[in-house]
Amino acid sequence: MTTLMKIARQGTVTEEMREIARQEQLPPEKIRDRIARGRIIIVRNQRRAERIKLKAVGEGLTTKVNVNIGTSTTVVNVKMEIEKAKVALKYGTDTIMDLSTGGDLDTIRCTLLKICDVPFGTVPIYQAFIDTAKKKRAGVYMSVDDIFNTIEKHLKDGVDFMTIHAGITLELVKRMRKHRRIAGIVSRGGAILAAWMLYNEEENPLYKDFDYLLELFAEYDATISLGDALRPGSIHDSHDYYHIAELLNVARLVRRAWEKGVQIMVEGPGHVPLNEIAWDVQLEKRLCNGAPYYVLGPLPTDIAMGYDHIASAIGAAIAAMHGADLICYVTPSEHLSLPTPEQVKEGLIAAKIAAHVADIVKLGWRASRADYEVSIARARLRWGDVFKYALDRDRVIKIYTQHGARSGACDMCGELCVYKILEKYLTP
Amino acid sequence: MTTLMKIARQGTVTEEMREIARQEQLPPEKIRDRIARGRIIIVRNQRRAERIKLKAVGEGLTTKVNVNIGTSTTVVNVKMEIEKAKVALKYGTDTIMDLSTGGDLDTIRCTLLKICDVPFGTVPIYQAFIDTAKKKRAGVYMSVDDIFNTIEKHLKDGVDFMTIHAGITLELVKRMRKHRRIAGIVSRGGAILAAWMLYNEEENPLYKDFDYLLELFAEYDATISLGDALRPGSIHDSHDYYHIAELLNVARLVRRAWEKGVQIMVEGPGHVPLNEIAWDVQLEKRLCNGAPYYVLGPLPTDIAMGYDHIASAIGAAIAAMHGADLICYVTPSEHLSLPTPEQVKEGLIAAKIAAHVADIVKLGWRASRADYEVSIARARLRWGDVFKYALDRDRVIKIYTQHGARSGACDMCGELCVYKILEKYLTP
Numbered sequence: 129m130t131t132l133m134k135i136a137r138q139g140t141v142t143e144e145m146r147e148i149a150r151q152e153q154l155p156p157e158k159i160r161d162r163i164a165r166g167r168i169i170i171v172r173n174q175r176r177a178e179r180i181k182l183k184a185v186g187e188g189l190t191t192k193v194n195v196n197i198g199t200s201t202t203v204v205n206v207k208m209e210i211e212k213a214k215v216a217l218k219y220g221t222d223t224i225m226d227l228s229t230g231g232d233l234d235t236i237r238c239t240l241l242k243i244c245d246v247p248f249g250t251v252p253i254y255q256a257f258i259d260t261a262k263k264k265r266a267g268v269y270m271s272v273d274d275i276f277n278t279i280e281k282h283l284k285d286g287v288d289f290m291t292i293h294a295g296i297t298l299e300l301v302k303r304m305r306k307h308r309r310i311a312g313i314v315s316r317g318g319a320i321l322a323a324w325m326l327y328n329e330e331e332n333p334l335y336k337d338f339d340y341l342l343e344l345f346a347e348y349d350a351t352i353s354l355g356d357a358l359r360p361g362s363i364h365d366s367h368d369y370y371h372i373a374e375l376l377n378v379a380r381l382v383r384r385a386w387e388k389g390v391q392i393m394v395e396g397p398g399h400v401p402l403n404e405i406a407w408d409v410q411l412e413k414r415l416c417n418g419a420p421y422y423v424l425g426p427l428p429t430d431i432a433m434g435y436d437h438i439a440s441a442i443g444a445a446i447a448a449m450h451g452a453d454l455i456c457y458v459t460p461s462e463h464l465s466l467p468t469p470e471q472v473k474e475g476l477i478a479a480k481i482a483a484h485v486a487d488i489v490k491l492g493w494r495a496s497r498a499d500y501e502v503s504i505a506r507a508r509l510r511w512g513d514v515f516k517y518a519l520d521r522d523r524v525i526k527i528y529t530q531h532g533a534r535s536g537a538c539d540m541c542g543e544l545c546v547y548k549i550l551e552k553y554l555t556p
Numbered sequence: 557m558t559t560l561m562k563i564a565r566q567g568t569v570t571e572e573m574r575e576i577a578r579q580e581q582l583p584p585e586k587i588r589d590r591i592a593r594g595r596i597i598i599v600r601n602q603r604r605a606e607r608i609k610l611k612a613v614g615e616g617l618t619t620k621v622n623v624n625i626g627t628s629t630t631v632v633n634v635k636m637e638i639e640k641a642k643v644a645l646k647y648g649t650d651t652i653m654d655l656s657t658g659g660d661l662d663t664i665r666c667t668l669l670k671i672c673d674v675p676f677g678t679v680p681i682y683q684a685f686i687d688t689a690k691k692k693r694a695g696v697y698m699s700v701d702d703i704f705n706t707i708e709k710h711l712k713d714g715v716d717f718m719t720i721h722a723g724i725t726l727e728l729v730k731r732m733r734k735h736r737r738i739a740g741i742v743s744r745g746g747a748i749l750a751a752w753m754l755y756n757e758e759e760n761p762l763y764k765d766f767d768y769l770l771e772l773f774a775e776y777d778a779t780i781s782l783g784d785a786l787r788p789g790s791i792h793d794s795h796d797y798y799h800i801a802e803l804l805n806v807a808r809l810v811r812r813a814w815e816k817g818v819q820i821m822v823e824g825p826g827h828v829p830l831n832e833i834a835w836d837v838q839l840e841k842r843l844c845n846g847a848p849y850y851v852l853g854p855l856p857t858d859i860a861m862g863y864d865h866i867a868s869a870i871g872a873a874i875a876a877m878h879g880a881d882l883i884c885y886v887t888p889s890e891h892l893s894l895p896t897p898e899q900v901k902e903g904l905i906a907a908k909i910a911a912h913v914a915d916i917v918k919l920g921w922r923a924s925r926a927d928y929e930v931s932i933a934r935a936r937l938r939w940g941d942v943f944k945y946a947l948d949r950d951r952v953i954k955i956y957t958q959h960g961a962r963s964g965a966c967d968m969c970g971e972l973c974v975y976k977i978l979e980k981y982l983t984p
Contacts (some may be wrong), residue, residue, distance in 0.1 A: 429927055496791065518862060554751070
């Protein structure tokens, strides 16, 4: 089977690559060359490529943001999840992942897939585990076939990318039984696989049968996102033995995917102190030969519950400035509850601010032109032009008028508006 | 007149220094030595020292946060400002500044001073300008005496620290007439003084008569905060000629304050791209010989209106990690409107998260112990212990229960709770 990566290696520039080149204001040949080397991925399933807005992730591109939605085992409200998808699309997410674990998972996935005209991801191990638990009383009874059949089902449905926790191994999990960490395993996929491996005394099938997995993904030319099952769930676990050992496994798997022409990215932490974030990104890029890096947070503190979107924006901005390519949003409900649509919006906007702040550094004028335009408009008190660049126009206008209808200077400065003073006295 | 700085230089450890040492878990001698060298300041007016919670700012101490409150010329609601002060104190601000520009400024200041049992700051140039405008039709008619009399009035009232824009000079303002920047002067004090200097063709009195100013502050042993009148108001103005030229002036003034035994800190930007924030702090510390640095933001983008508290938290965390000592909060209403009490809370919590994230790096276990405790409690599903560390307990519990009353695993993971899975299968 041919894949986009193989085509790029043959030197061909496809229409998809041209579309990305237009979006990113880069020459199509540059896109092609980086796809060939695995440094850029176009995140789509061959089956859905014509039905979605194409998005690329990787070196030299704008930083992208992802929104997670989906039911949980205790809160199954498909209408609310549809609303979240719509909110995410309205406020400009680049990709959406359905992490549903409650209700009729097949129906929910297909419903959301239809709404989402951006790359759509899943974590199929959830469904394999949950479906097994329904049939056989416990998820750990799932067979290797159960796992791969679920993955294939998602591929057939057109899912563009999937988190695959192939880097966690039996050896690492056994070691963890003896040598604990503060927060253990906080990845749900990681915990499921750890339980499965220990219960069955068997190696992780996603690791052992990675070649088979690659065949499946090559067939649909979809993208693998290598999950970080052992990511730190506390800043005190950051970059410990487990974290780095899994990253080494991941580095080898990236090479194998490239050999088979399968597009792949690497998922990153997690909870990481602020001073470790820059080199965390550099380490991933070094070990994984520049493979795109998809970060969750990082969260530079464990105590920001209720405001984890802010903690996450701090970590994500630094990570992206140093080269992280895709930011997974975190909502104010992280660590506490399934988010509401409003919390999805809050989380997404925080992630978009982090991405833009980083892009100003990574891309220069391509990103910072917006800041220039806003500053010029602000200094001339042209509020309409300022609002044009707002990430959330309704909110901005609501705040601007919160003490009564306005025009001219804002209610912060009023008569003491610096721009009015300057206009009067600084104009020669 | 003797001052705390002079006493420290004589080798004496005062009760105030001991109190700070207890708060900061450092030896009193270390506090004394750093006060002697200007690297730590205890922010209080001699007249109010016994009526407030003492707070120190500087090298090796926890990062502090400041909340600005106060009326504007268009929104004068003293009851709301009192509420903001109470909200700020409830959520743990370290200092409060009254930036009122509307209504009866003397009464408002004294009212707020009574409520605030933390160090209290003002920007007296606002009042000098506004009072003059009321009496003489335009603020630029204010006399040098008007300025210094206002400062002395604030000192007498017990104001602990004041922003003094002494670094902006006639030469710089004249130059700006010819060589513009994107956002001009965005400091209100800076714009007032620029207008005054140009209109009267006279040097900045705060610069010219800095020795007299030092005498006043020494008499009350209050703290000067050297305002950055020419701070960048757009990331495109960051670290330009004006920004650095003012910083050089400020560096000289710091030395002169130290010679007179007056405690002083330096205010910083403003709008600064993310990659310039680390060295911005290093430059201040280098040029100003380690004087405490009080940063507004920095905001690493100009387009985050409505969410500037998040952009600011990103910049402040980096700044504080690299040595900034006091963070001025920014609210979601920045650039748009006078904040509401709710927005004061949002801004303060964002700043506190930034401070904590930085303190984890700066102070190690002294700060990160909270993260350890939260992570341990979280992994054991001891929610009560988790909530104890919340910056906003009510909000956290509200989110935790937003889909119905809860106990045990949260609604994000439900049955698929990693800690429940791990307990079952990972326990040897």
